[in-house]
Amino acid sequence: MAGLVTAFGSGAMTNSVPEIEEADCILVTGSNTSENHPLIGARILRAQRKGAKLVVVDPRHIHLAQFADIYARSRPGTDVAWVNGLMHIILTEGWEDREFIAARTDGFERLKEKVAEYSPERVEAITGIKQGQLREIARLYAGAERASIVYAMGITQHTTGTDNVLSLANLAMLTGNVGKRGTGVNPLRGQNNVQGACDVGGLPNVFPGYQQVTDPKVREKFEQAWEIKPEFKGLPQEPGLTLVEMMNACAEGTLKSMFILAENPVLSDPDVNHVREALQNLKFLVVQDIFLTETAELADVVLPGSSFAERDGTVTSTDRSVQRMRKAVEPPGGALPDWEIICQVAKRCGGNGFEYDSPEEVFAEMAHLTPIYGGINYSRLENEWLRWPCSSPEDLGTEFLHHDQFAKGRGLFTAVEYREPVELPDEQYPFMLTTGRQIFHYHTGTMTRRSPSLAREVEQGFIELSPYDALQLGVQDGEKVTVASRRGVIEIKVKVTSTVSRGLVFIPFHFAESAANVLTHRALDPVAKIPEFKVCAVSVSRGPQPDVRCD
Amino acid sequence: MNLPQEVLTEETRQIVSRLLRDNQVVGVIGLRTEHNHTGPHLFTSADDLKELTLEPRYPLATICQAILSSLSQGKLGVIVRGCDERALIEMAKLTNIEMERLVLIGLSCSEELARQCRCRRPYPSHIDVGEIVEGVSPLEDTQVRRLLEQNVEERLAFWQQEFARCIKCYGCRNICPVCICTECVLKEECWVERGQIPPELQFHLIRAYHIADKCVGCGACVAACPMEIPMTTFYTLVQEKLRELFDYEPGLDTKQKSPITTTLEETPLREL
Amino acid sequence: MNYKTVLTVCPYCGCGCGMYLPVLDGQLGQPIPDKTHPLSEGRLCIKGWAASEHVVSPDRLTQPLVRTGDDLKQATWDEALDLVASRLMTLRDRHGPDSLAFLCSAKCTNEENYLLQKFARTTVGTNNVDHCARL
Ligand code: SF4
Ligand code: SF4
Numbered sequence: 024m025a026g027l028v029t030a031f032g033s034g035a036m037t038n039s040v041p042e043i044e045e046a047d048c049i050l051v052t053g054s055n056t057s058e059n060h061p062l063i064g065a066r067i068l069r070a071q072r073k074g075a076k077l078v079v080v081d082p083r084h085i086h087l088a089q090f091a092d093i094y095a096r097s098r099p100g101t102d103v104a105w106v107n108g109l110m111h112i113i114l115t116e117g118w119e120d121r122e123f124i125a126a127r128t129d130g131f132e133r134l135k136e137k138v139a140e141y142s143p144e145r146v147e148a149i150t151g152i153k154q155g156q157l158r159e160i161a162r163l164y165a166g167a168e169r170a171s172i173v174y175a176m177g178i179t180q181h182t183t184g185t186d187n188v189l190s191l192a193n194l195a196m197l198t199g200n201v202g203k204r205g206t207g208v209n210p211l212r213g214q215n216n217v218q219g220a221c222d223v224g225g226l227p228n229v230f231p232g233y234q235q236v237t238d239p240k241v242r243e244k245f246e247q248a249w250e251i252k253p254e255f256k257g258l259p260q261e262p263g264l265t266l267v268e269m270m271n272a273c274a275e276g277t278l279k280s281m282f283i284l285a286e287n288p289v290l291s292d293p294d295v296n297h298v299r300e301a302l303q304n305l306k307f308l309v310v311q312d313i314f315l316t317e318t319a320e321l322a323d324v325v326l327p328g329s330s331f332a333e334r335d336g337t338v339t340s341t342d343r344s345v346q347r348m349r350k351a352v353e354p355p356g357g358a359l360p361d362w363e364i365i366c367q368v369a370k371r372c373g374g375n376g377f378e379y380d381s382p383e384e385v386f387a388e389m390a391h392l393t394p395i396y397g398g399i400n401y402s403r404l405e406n407e408w409l410r411w412p413c414s415s416p417e418d419l420g421t422e423f424l425h426h427d428q429f430a431k432g433r434g435l436f437t438a439v440e441y442r443e444p445v446e447l448p449d450e451q452y453p454f455m456l457t458t459g460r461q462i463f464h465y466h467t468g469t470m471t472r473r474s475p476s477l478a479r480e481v482e483q484g485f486i487e488l489s490p491y492d493a494l495q496l497g498v499q500d501g502e503k504v505t506v507a508s509r510r511g512v513i514e515i516k517v518k519v520t521s522t523v524s525r526g527l528v529f530i531p532f533h534f535a536e537s538a539a540n541v542l543t544h545r546a547l548d549p550v551a552k553i554p555e556f557k558v559c560a561v562s563v564s565r566g567p568q569p570d571v572r573c574d
Numbered sequence: 575m576n577l578p579q580e581v582l583t584e585e586t587r588q589i590v591s592r593l594l595r596d597n598q599v600v601g602v603i604g605l606r607t608e609h610n611h612t613g614p615h616l617f618t619s620a621d622d623l624k625e626l627t628l629e630p631r632y633p634l635a636t637i638c639q640a641i642l643s644s645l646s647q648g649k650l651g652v653i654v655r656g657c658d659e660r661a662l663i664e665m666a667k668l669t670n671i672e673m674e675r676l677v678l679i680g681l682s683c684s685e686e687l688a689r690q691c692r693c694r695r696p697y698p699s700h701i702d703v704g705e706i707v708e709g710v711s712p713l714e715d716t717q718v719r720r721l722l723e724q725n726v727e728e729r730l731a732f733w734q735q736e737f738a739r740c741i742k743c744y745g746c747r748n749i750c751p752v753c754i755c756t757e758c759v760l761k762e763e764c765w766v767e768r769g770q771i772p773p774e775l776q777f778h779l780i781r782a783y784h785i786a787d788k789c790v791g792c793g794a795c796v797a798a799c800p801m802e803i804p805m806t807t808f809y810t811l812v813q814e815k816l817r818e819l820f821d822y823e824p825g826l827d828t829k830q831k832s833p834i835t836t837t838l839e840e841t842p843l844r845e846l
Numbered sequence: 847m848n849y850k851t852v853l854t855v856c857p858y859c860g861c862g863c864g865m866y867l868p869v870l871d872g873q874l875g876q877p878i879p880d881k882t883h884p885l886s887e888g889r890l891c892i893k894g895w896a897a898s899e900h901v902v903s904p905d906r907l908t909q910p911l912v913r914t915g916d917d918l919k920q921a922t923w924d925e926a927l928d929l930v931a932s933r934l935m936t937l938r939d940r941h942g943p944d945s946l947a948f949l950c951s952a953k954c955t956n957e958e959n960y961l962l963q964k965f966a967r968t969t970v971g972t973n974n975v976d977h978c979a980r981l
């Protein structure tokens with residue numbers, strides 16, 4: 024997200040989902056779209072049936088790859104290199120959009136110098152993508168009237184995540200593929216309200232609507248609106264800690280208490296052994312959730328919240344559409360709607376301004392303080408489909424961003440250098456592990472594993488191993504193996520599949536008993552502070568190995 | 575001839591309103607537009623009748639079955655098109671749903687809709703709203719015709735390519751009014767490997783067997799398929815064979831028995 | 847007999863597919879895909895179709911729980927909420943507002959996330975607010 028903010032001034036999907044159908048070329052990378060965003064995957068395939076060219080670049084031969092006009096298997100963590108390579112070819116061939124570059128962007132000269140260093144030969148050596156294929160991708164993407172880039176966590180969850188995103192933004196600007204229908208740079212958000220959680224201030228550096236906490240004028244506005252008590256001396260001025268920094272601070276003992284709303288970092292965060300120890304180190308942990316998750320088991324107080332079917336409110340889908348959720352049934356037993364619980368806690372802590380009769384009132388206050396939501400209210404949502412930014416009652420919302428100018432004025436090219444992932448395979452840990460999701464489950468499995476028709480499909484975790492490596496290790500499909508990294512060891516069932524190539528293994532992270540994130544590391548992208556879930560080095564050995572320890 | 579949509583909707587409202595007023599039914603299942611979206615709704619009073627709508631088509635038979643099972647007394651009204659009524663009849667053959675407890679408000683489809691659906695009988699047995707329009711042969715479908723001209727290998731290749739898109743959402747099964755076994759074999763490991771997309775071809779073949787003599791051609795499965803796999807083209811051909819060989823059509827009469835047996839436990843599908 | 851259908855949004859991925867939740871005599875049924883939804887057009891993936899299942903799971907938490915030693919014991923709302931408030935405020939007063947941190951949720955609504963960050967920033971006085979799905 025930080026990458027898109029630097030380049031364009033906004034971190035959200037530039038274009039709406041239905042517009043994908045208007046693209047002539049769709050470049051999907053780091054997104055297993057048909058499994059993780061199935062209905063967007065379906066749109067992409069529909070676009071292809073309508074004539075669009077589909078290009079998939081991914082280390083895994085994902086479901087979508089079998090339909091692609093071009094599928095290129097890249098080595099994990101080499102995204103900057105192949106995108107620079109594409110731009111190298113585009114510039115050599117003169118396929119760039121000079122008018123767009125001159126009229127709407129800055130920093131082109133430096134980019135040009137940088138990508139000159141990325142000849143197709145060099146890129147092939149780094150990424151494993153054949154020169155001819157790279158050329159063909161460049162031709163399709165640059166030659167399209169409207170080209171759209173779709174990506175997800177396969178791009179961002181690297182120590183170079185911000186660089187990867189900057190590269191994709193460069194590519195789009197270079198060819199003028201942003202600011203018009205059916206184009207853009209489109210990050211797909213994994214969970215139903217990630218977009219919304221960011222939009223409404225669930226981030227350490229911004230208030231709702233991405234208004235900086237360091238800006239005195241912004242603080243003053245919120246101080247007045249929220250009627251901050253004088254003894255508080257105003258709202259805090261410095262950005263707070265990000266999630267992984269919080270976990271480190273727990274371990275170091277500087278954080279004393281955490282309040283966790285319906286999340287399960289014990290499974291979802293990198294290096295979960297560290298997370299568990301960190302949370303145990305807290306003096307007081309509160310978890311509000313609908314199930315006793317692995318995280319809630321560590322809590323001092325667990326507050327029973329409500330499921331999606333038991334409360335009213337809004338969520339913001341990945342393409343900035345604000346939608347109403349409606350209550351269908353009562354929460355079970357003594358469980359309460361989450362918004363009521365938070366207000367109760369706040370009031371008992373002496374908080375001011377937590378008297379609300381309904382989520383609608385909360386929304387009204389929020390929209391009033393959040394310019395991108397300023398024109399949205401519950402009654403409009405009854406009749407209209409609104410995507411933010413929507414700043415006034417007359418504003419019909421925004422299908423695609425950066426139409427006449429970028430959110431930040433002019434778009435900014437950034438010359439990006441390829442850097443290797445922090446941890447690469449070596450003799451002791453010869454395999455490269457990448458993690459992710461699969462279609463039958465969701466996130467940490469808290470909800471999906473308690474859903475019989477989903478649990479039935481996939482009951483246990485598994486590791487994808489290429490047929491070649493399976494043969495070398497002498498393991499069969501369904502057999503148990505031990506997987507170890509410098510951080511931890513797990514036992515897990517093998518799934519032999521050519522989805523992964525030689526030397527690469529994949530583990531979905533939904534399963535507590537074989538948690539992929541025991542193995543992953545905490546190294547962060549320096550800007551976006553996103554952990555590198557997508558690359559780490561592991562060893563795989565046959566059968567249970569009681570002696571294997573991590574060092 | 576096609577009457578304007580508003581006229582038909584208004585007529586339907588009046589019928590529903592009468593049924594409710596005279597206490598002939600406890601409620602009527604139809605479609606309602608609310609919050610700018612349209613979905614199934616149980617009308618129990620005249621209050622929300624102004625929101626009654628006739629389109630798009632939703633499969634209402636499954637909802638009828640659920641409601642009837644919890645309705646101890648009285649009758650349930652339902653607005654049915656041809657395919658809805660046929661679905662209810664097939665359902666009645668398979669479950670304990672009693673047709674006598676339903677009050678059907680028959681709605682005839684427009685010519686346009688009949689063409690879109692390639693529907694042989696775009697009307698229920700008794701029409702309360704709209705006028706009968708002529709049916710369309712499913713064989714008029716270009717895709718069906720193309721397939722009929724192809725040889726077996728070509729057809730197999732076509733289906734393999736189509737079904738490769740399948741993401742095993744089970745939408746086709748979930749939405750289908752005649753796909754209602756309580757223990758669905760598609761979920762069983764011995765028939766279809768679990769946790770894999772696309773699922774093996776058996777997944778689709780088993781479903782095709784199971785509904786071969788029950789499919790009422792409502793098209794709900796294709797409409798619910800995220801990957802837009804045209805599976806009814808497949809079913810249509812089986813249906814045509816049934817007509818040809820046995821003069822049998824599903825969904826016409828609860829007392830009519832299917833000429834073939836299709837459960838996997840018993841005799842396999844007879845050679846057609 | 848009582849039957850209603852309630853229009854809402856799938857709780858899983860960011861696609862935001864539309865669905866009607868049927869409720870028959872207070873019991874939640876399998877979702878009906880919303881055919882008039884501009885994004886999902888009457889379609890769902892397997893998770894959407896199963897969206898009601900976790901709601902009715904017997905594992906749902908129905909009472910607040912409070913730790914006593916190694917165990918989590920059932921408590922009343924008043925007990926749990928008072929404990930949370932007094933412990934949070936004591937720790938804040940002793941170690942400063944930045945000794946507390948808050949995790950918002952990509953599974954909760956905009957309103958709920960707004961309220962949690964408002965609570966953290968106004969009542970506790972810290973910007974230690976994040977969520978679990980950085981992208
Ligand atoms: S198989 Fe498809 S067309 Fe046939 S009855 Fe079922 S849903 Fe309708
Ligand atoms: S609806 Fe389509 S994608 Fe879903 S299981 Fe059926 S054929 Fe597969």
Ligand code: SF4
Nearest residue numbers: 856858859863891894
């Ligand atoms: S139905 Fe599937 S694709 Fe649609 S929002 Fe839910 S999880 Fe995402």
